[in-house]
Amino acid sequence: MAQPIFTLKYILVLTAVLSTSWAVAHFYYMPAVSGPQVAADSTEHITIQQDLDKEVDRALQFSLEGKYYEAANILIPLSQKGFDRAQLYLAVAYYHGHGVERDKKKAEQLFFDLQRKNFEPGIVHTYLNLLGSMPPA
Numbered sequence: 001m002a003q004p005i006f007t008l009k010y011i012l013v014l015t016a017v018l019s020t021s022w023a024v025a026h027f028y029y030m031p032a033v034s035g036p037q038v039a040a041d042s043t044e045h046i047t048i049q050q051d052l053d054k055e056v057d058r059a060l061q062f063s064l065e066g067k068y069y070e071a072a073n074i075l076i077p078l079s080q081k082g083f084d085r086a087q088l089y090l091a092v093a094y095y096h097g098h099g100v101e102r103d104k105k106k107a108e109q110l111f112f113d114l115q116r117k118n119f120e121p122g123i124v125h126t127y128l129n130l131l132g133s134m135p136p137a
Helices: 010-028 040-064 068-080 084-096 104-116 123-131
Strands: none
Touching: 010 084, 040 068, 040 084, 068 084, 084 104, 104 123
């Protein structure tokens, strides 16, 4: 008769090792928490981020409805303020000429900036390939 791969002794040892590892990681490496540790600045940052995301979502809704100029009017100022998500969609708009004059150089510049920030690397890399662009040295 064949021996079982996982014996009871093996399972008990594995359980003990995993439990000990979790306990050490939890109690030794995790800081003590004595209540809410969220600073006022971080909650304010979260609120601003949510507001910016709502504006970008509104721009995307305009795009879905074919209202590209309205979308661009939202994305341009947000992109100029450094909001990466808006910059990504604005770069796509420049690439396709949706709501803005088609400008592959502006699209490329925005995509390179996003690439430096490692923001959405798959999308950015795809568009840079479509543009036939190589990152600046």
